[in-house]
Amino acid sequence: MSTLVVTQTRFDRTLFVAGAWALALVWILPLAYAVWTAIHPSAYETRFVLLAPLTFENFTRAWNAAPFARYFLNTIMLVTMILAAQLILCIHAAFAFARLDFPGKNLLFALVLVQLMVMPDILLVRNYATMAQLGLVDTILAIGLPYFASGFAIFLLRQTFMTIPKELDEAARVEGCSLPGLIWRVYVPLAKPTILAFALVSVSHHWNNFIWPLIITSSVETRPLTVGLSIFATTDSGTDWSVITAATLITSGPLIIAFLLFQRQFVQSFMRVGIK
Amino acid sequence: MRREWIHAGLLLAPALILLFAFTHLPAIQTVIDSFFSTARGRRPAAFVGLANYERLIGDAIFIRAMVNNAIYAAITIPVSIALALAMALFVHRHIAGRAFLRMAYFTPTVLPLIAVANIWLFFFLPGFGLFEQLRGLIGLSPRNWVGSRDTALYAVMVVTIWNQAGFFMIFYLAALQTIPDTLREAAAIEGTPRWVFFRRVVWPLLMPTTLFLSVNATINAFRMIDHVFVMTQGGPNNASMLLLYYIYEQGFRFWDSAYAATLTVVMVVILAIVGIGQFFLMDRRVHYK
Numbered sequence: 001m002s003t004l005v006v007t008q009t010r011f012d013r014t015l016f017v018a019g020a021w022a023l024a025l026v027w028i029l030p031l032a033y034a035v036w037t038a039i040h041p042s043a044y045e046t047r048f049v050l051l052a053p054l055t056f057e058n059f060t061r062a063w064n065a066a067p068f069a070r071y072f073l074n075t076i077m078l079v080t081m082i083l084a085a086q087l088i089l090c091i092h093a094a095f096a097f098a099r100l101d102f103p104g105k106n107l108l109f110a111l112v113l114v115q116l117m118v119m120p121d122i123l124l125v126r127n128y129a130t131m132a133q134l135g136l137v138d139t140i141l142a143i144g145l146p147y148f149a150s151g152f153a154i155f156l157l158r159q160t161f162m163t164i165p166k167e168l169d170e171a172a173r174v175e176g177c178s179l180p181g182l183i184w185r186v187y188v189p190l191a192k193p194t195i196l197a198f199a200l201v202s203v204s205h206h207w208n209n210f211i212w213p214l215i216i217t218s219s220v221e222t223r224p225l226t227v228g229l230s231i232f233a234t235t236d237s238g239t240d241w242s243v244i245t246a247a248t249l250i251t252s253g254p255l256i257i258a259f260l261l262f263q264r265q266f267v268q269s270f271m272r273v274g275i276k
Numbered sequence: 277m278r279r280e281w282i283h284a285g286l287l288l289a290p291a292l293i294l295l296f297a298f299t300h301l302p303a304i305q306t307v308i309d310s311f312f313s314t315a316r317g318r319r320p321a322a323f324v325g326l327a328n329y330e331r332l333i334g335d336a337i338f339i340r341a342m343v344n345n346a347i348y349a350a351i352t353i354p355v356s357i358a359l360a361l362a363m364a365l366f367v368h369r370h371i372a373g374r375a376f377l378r379m380a381y382f383t384p385t386v387l388p389l390i391a392v393a394n395i396w397l398f399f400f401l402p403g404f405g406l407f408e409q410l411r412g413l414i415g416l417s418p419r420n421w422v423g424s425r426d427t428a429l430y431a432v433m434v435v436t437i438w439n440q441a442g443f444f445m446i447f448y449l450a451a452l453q454t455i456p457d458t459l460r461e462a463a464a465i466e467g468t469p470r471w472v473f474f475r476r477v478v479w480p481l482l483m484p485t486t487l488f489l490s491v492n493a494t495i496n497a498f499r500m501i502d503h504v505f506v507m508t509q510g511g512p513n514n515a516s517m518l519l520l521y522y523i524y525e526q527g528f529r530f531w532d533s534a535y536a537a538t539l540t541v542v543m544v545v546i547l548a549i550v551g552i553g554q555f556f557l558m559d560r561r562v563h564y565k
Contacts (some may be wrong), residue, residue: 012470014322016366016371017371018374019362019366020366020367020371021377022360022374023362023366024376025380027380027381027438027442028380028383030392030395030396030438031384031387031395033399034395037398087502089294090291092287093287093288093291093292095287096283096287096288100280100283100284100287102281102284102447103281111294111295111296111300113405114299114300114551115299117495117547117550118303118548118551118552119299120298121499122498122499122520122543122544122547123298123299123303123306124524124527124528124540125306125523125527125537126302126303126305126306126309127298127302128527128528129533130302145294146298146299148294148301149291149295150294151295151299154291179283201401203423204386208388208389208502210385210388210502211501211502211505211524212327215528222319226390226391229390229391229394230390230506233506241401242331242397244394245394245395245396245398248392250393251391255386255388256387258431259383259386260379262377266382266386267382267446267449274326
């Protein structure tokens with residue numbers, strides 16, 4: 001900062017810092033409020049007494065009021081399945097786009113990019129009909145299937161693969177490495193940062209996804225957390241707010257904890273994914 | 277050469293088949309469906325020409341949804357981007373409590389929109405929520421933010437902006453890091469005021485990011501509606517009805533899939549326009565690189 005203070009008065013700086021903090025406090029307020037409500041008895045929902053008694057009861061009541069354990073399991077199975085399928089399908093496709101020559105390559109790649117605009121999220125009605133024809137309605141597979149072939153993943157991995165020097169794969173081929181071997185032993189390890197970044201984005205996106213799972217699921221055995229939470233919060237209108245906020249925190253908890261632990265990686269991943 | 281084609285085909289086939297099955301074919305099928313009536317009971321779908329589109333033009337709720345979506349986009353896009361830029365400038369360089377500030381800005385982004393909608397609903401609760409308590413302090417009467425026709429859409433927008441600004445901040449942070457420090461130093465030596473430096477140097481250099489975010493925010497304005505399900509369900513009296521929510525309502529509440537398909541066509545056309553617009557704007561991005 002030393003040389004830069006020239007143009008910056010102390011007043012400027014104070015205003016700048018105050019603005020930053022004011023915005024941050026406004027931004028964190030809803031969450032702080034939710035935490036307050038969740039860890040105090042409902043009598044203290046809107047009474048802010050510093051020494052209000054703490055309680056864990058809202059969490060246990062929420063946990064017991066709906067099959068959250070099952071919802072957690074469903075969500076974890078869902079995001080794992082989607083990520084695994086996306087990586088396997090898209091790594092191969094991205095490699096073909098990045099390194100192989102074949103007729104219609106540009107056209108096919110343009111068709112892949114179409115998905116960045118017209119996502120499956122929009123085509124709810126038709127995709128529901130497809131799932132009904134396949135007999136997959138109300139399965140976890142049906143929640144994930146439309147997202148397996150991710151145009152975004154193909155685009156991102158292709159960009160990364162194209163930066164890998166061609167000499168490397170010539171060397172690998174001379175050594176007698178097969179095409180799958182080349183992809184998995186040379187390209188994938190070198191693309192690790194991109195893959196990690198995509199994984200974080202994919203998991204947080206599908207952990208949070210709501211409308212498609214809401215439509216395609218109808219039983220406790222398949223519902224992910226987001227849908228489970230919405231049903232819990234709307235049908236039990238008699239439930240008090242402290243229990244609902246506790247349930248809300250339960251469903252977002254793993255993401256918040258993961259985010260706090262891997263904050264740097266999260267931010268860097270999102271940045272990496274954003275720079276085209 | 278031929279062998280390479282076969283390899284490419286094998287590598288691409290699984291991904292492309294799924295991509296076509298759940299993106300391209302449904303998009304085409306949706307257009308076809310929009311020219312047919314909805315099959316009901318024993319009566320199969322029949323070709324009805326433009327009847328669904330005629331209904332669309334005369335549908336007051338559809339018009340309402342389009343107007344709402346336009347307001348929604350016109351407010352959430354610039355406000356989110358402006359706040360994101362402010363956030364990025366705040367935490368870009370050293371500032372007291374930088375780690376906390378960055379966390380505060382970014383955390384809403386990683387949370388499920390459907391979950392935070394519950395928190396916000398409580399926040400807005402008439403006469404009871406925190407927002408109301410603050411109003412009470414300055415002597416204003418309680419107000420039903422989410423349940424009133426004048427404010428429901430704006431209550432939804434607040435949550436959208438809160439949720440996405442931190443995400444956009446990341447992109448500005450990435451862009452700010454690519455601006456060489458020498459520019460700043462040169463400006464400092466010249467005695468350039470901060471504001472002038474920002475307007476003449478930083479803002480133009482951030483232009484590609486701003487364009488990229490505008491496209492993203494536009495898509496979000498049509499797609500991010502999870503919180504509507506919890507907060508207003510399009511109500512009261514369609515005051516917060518948005519296009520995608522209306523598609524959901526027609527398709528899965530009234531099971532009128534033909535009309536829902538017609539609405540989806542409108543959505544696809546809008547997104548296609550955004551996509552083509554982005555392609556056009558991308559040319560200008562190169563200019564700055």
